Amino acid sequence: MKSTWSKLHKTLKIxxxxxxxxxxxxxxxxxxxxLGLIDAGNAVGPGILAMLSFYPSxxxxxxxxxxxxxxxxxxxxx
Numbered sequence: 001m002k003s004t005w006s007k008l009h010k011t012l013k014i015x016x017x018x019x020x021x022x023x024x025x026x027x028x029x030x031x032x033x034x035l036g037l038i039d040a041g042n043a044v045g046p047g048i049l050a051m052l053s054f055y056p057s058x059x060x061x062x063x064x065x066x067x068x069x070x071x072x073x074x075x076x077x078x
Contacts, residue, residue, distance in 0.1 A: 009071060012064025015057045022053025 005013070026046035033040035 007068070007072075009064045009067040011060050012068050015060030015062075015064050018053050018060065019057035022057060023050045026050040 026043060026049065029038075029040050029043050029046050032038045033043075
């Protein structure tokens with residue numbers, strides 16, 4: 001039986017990875033700052049990374065979801 005990750009279209013996988021790697025550092029930094037573990041100050045670097053990777057990853061996730069749906073629908077008909 002295949003795992004869920006292997007059933008997804010490549011475009012969807014790439015979009016999810018870009019989303020996590022692009023917004024992850026900013027979210028971790030903001031979380032640690034909220035907990036008081038570090039003083040983040042002005043998080044310009046992770047903010048720019050999140051800004052540049054957010055919209056392309058969302059577009060890839062939407063396209064990949066449509067392609068995954070079409071692939072599953074086609075496999076179900078066969």
